[in-house]
Amino acid sequence: MNGPTPVTLGAELPVLAPYLVLAVGGLAVMLVDAFSGGRRRDHLSLLTLLVLLGAAAAQGAAPAEPRGATLLGGMLAADRFSRFFNLLTVTIAMLTTVYATSMFERDGRYRADFYPLTLFAALGMMLLAAATDLLSLFLAVETMSLAVYVLVAGERGSLRSSEAGFKYLILGAFASAFLLMGLALLYGQAGATDYASVHRAVQAAPDGGILLPLACGLVLVALGFKVAMVPFHMWTPDVYDGAPAYVTGLMATGVKAAAFAALLRVVWLLPPIAEAWFPLLAVLTVLTMTYGNLVALSQNGLKRMLAYSSIAHAGYLLLGVLAVLNTGRDSATAVQAAAVRDAAGGAILFYLVVYALMNLGAFGVVACLSRSRREEADAIDGYAGLSRRRPFVAATLAVFMFSLAGIPPTAGFVGKFYIFDAVVKAGLVPLAVWGVINSLLSAYYYLRVIVVMYMKPAEGEVHDGHSWEAAFTCGVLALLVLLLGVVPGSFYALAAHTYRQMIF
């Protein structure tokens, strides 16, 4: 990896701008809300979208350091990797805002706290992907999580939403405790908190110590919790199911992407993970895939099905992480190992983006068809006959389902192809075999949605909700999913390049 280049404080401001725009913007939205009196709140969504666009623009305008640099004395990375995740996060937050607003409008009842919280959550995700210091890592996790706890629970009047928020809060607090303990142990070992020093200390540490592997394990547990790795996935179904659909989309894509970004930096930072924890991590990966898929088979609610499927997808992504790790253990030459590692890292980034597109698409369809926030279009059986009532929306959902199942010519297939390719290159053929068996399992429940939409007639009169914004967004996402399925080359190259330039 490339060593960090120090940047003077004055030069840091433009690079920090995306984070600042979100932080200040979030506060501004909160204030605007407070002074808006009893009027409608649709200007909040516009303002939020503007803030997010501003953050994206600030990211685009930030001077590009070819080799990356650290900010705030090593707290954050300003490399291609963080730029990649910042843009992804902003996109996810914008889509979430569009969906949420369309739901609020249908209800005629706005949820003002949604907008600033989404901005803060996005800020936390961006910080998490950029964190290169134990302290900033923890702060980022907490910034993101606190906002998301409230987002999950914020559907006032809905018991399930409150229950989900409470569960997520309690279990999340546990995870944070694990993380903090792990970070404390690492700090004890390294005597410093920035990743570069920790890495040096870890490599210089004498073998045979118990503390270092333990610290790595604790950090893994915490990040495993955020990405819903078995056995730290218990919260996922209830929380995804109980949270409003627009928040579930944000959690399944944004939180997951940010946590994987942090994981990618951390696994590279801590060789003991590769050595001591590899076999266990491999077993957990296999379990994550299999458990998610097996349980998803028998779900009747779309949100819950997508929740279990998101566990399975975390498993595929963890396969990529295993490929990254295994290159360090293999006896292959350094050049080969680096090539495989870049391929695997690129595959993970690519998959995260593709997963965000198709999952947000699916949640967008839910948002589009929900009649109100209390009557979300969740029951899969409720989609019967959708292809006749709403051919366009049904077609987009079909594209997302085929993509999630990994059938060509969709981006989901290409994403899996890159992951499995990296896994095979890293010499983990049995894991690749298990991966494809899993994608076979998953085909069944994704197909079921299509069966219901296309092959079952609706029972009685059905009144779907409708939202032009959500339908349009889903159309664009479906187009992107198909486009990335046919010509993924340059985007994958970008992802691999981004990973190659990751610093810590």
Place this chain on the structure above:
Amino acid sequence: MAFITDHILTWVAFAPALGAVLVLAAGRTPGTARRLALGAALVDFVLSLHLLRYFETGNGADQFVEHAPWLAGGKIAYSLGLDGVSLWLVLLTTFLGPLVILSAWRAIAERVREAMAFLLLLQTAMIGTFLARDMLLFYVFWEAMLIPMYFLIGIWGGERRVYAAVKFFLFTMVGSVFMLVAILWCYQQAGSMALADFLQLELSRGQQSWLFAAFALAFAIKVPLFPFHTWLPDAHVEAPTAGSVILAGILLKMGTYGLLRFAIPLFPEAALALGPWLAWLAVIGIVYGALVAMVQQDVKKLVAYSSVSHLGFVVLGLFSLTTTGAAGGVVQMLAHGLSTGALFLLVGIIYERRHTRMIAEFGGLAHAMPRFAAVFLFVTLASIGLPGLCGFTGEFLILFGTFGSGLLPHARLLTALAATGVVLGAIYMLWMYQRVFLGKLGERNRGLPDLSPREWAVLLPILVMIVALGVHPAPLLERLEPSLERILAPVAALRQTESTYGLAAGMPADRPAAAVAALKGDR
């Protein structure tokens, strides 16, 4: 026209997809959608005639080659090629395409626009599968084929259509995902996805066995080889007529094509070692399919099981590992495409009139529909391999090639067993014919209208081709032979190193065209 002729394979492959887009965009009424789809399929057929016209006979290599880098800096490419084997299968596809659409003219009355679009998209995927010379491209087409077929069965199918559609999808996918891992493994070894580079791989016997198994499983399910055939009767019976015709006519050939194009030449040692097992499964399938067909009550199901039997012949021919047997296999693929395609069309015609396919419901139909009965008899005879019609050429070459194959243990026993399948085939087909068309005409079948002009238009081209293939297969074999020799070259190379192998003494040289000529006595 250079922009078409320079990229003729792309045009042939994607013209139907363009048609599908057109149908979706402009097919506002069912009539327009049908006409647009038919137009697209006809254009595609005309384009594919260009291939036949300019195909260089005697050249076994890929022709009309197209190559453009796709992914991984060109290591994965958009690479198309056409040799003798692909040529005929592509022609079969484009030939059946318009007929299938014509056959669905009345049978598919709801959501016509989507049905036509799916039929056309399916055609693109199938042609792409036959043309792809890059393993990932092949895999993409191979899997993409599932989606339209799945919808065709699931939306426009019979009563248990959802079950059949899902079963079809999952069965096929079971095979292909393992093939994907095998492809990835080879990709890592070869450093490129090009088929040509895969062919250069030097693999140990153990590696070959695993890879061959992964490939062969995918193809055996698609063929379908006994005991992987259970999806086929369901899919066939539940699919609408157009779907059944495509399934029987072309989709099943994907499996045998894959065995011939990939499994055998890529892993010749494994093909030699494991081929006999597949040959035995094929023979079991021949006999089993025939026996099960015999007891069917439903004409469509009977034809479906007859496919299991017929495709068993193809696999047997391929694993004789002789050019003659393989040529027989390809001819049988085409013959089966024509005759079984026609049978499904005929069954569809009678179903449209009576809304039943139960043999017991019929009897004496020859009195009510004499022309229909005549055509049915003709196709039946083609299907059971009457000399002079298409079924005979293929079966003859297969049995001939297998009998003389020095590479297959117990070749003569296998040939003898397979030959009983021919007899059984005659029995169940003629028996069915007797029960449906001969005897006393039942009350409910009185006054059924005979073939309409549209139905004639669908059937006549097939009938002509059935005769042409049976009487004069030489143009077909000429173009096939060099390509087959090329494909089987890796196996032949093994045969030379182990000199004990070879055609059994006293057999003529391994030349399919010569074998046919010898049969006709014009040597």
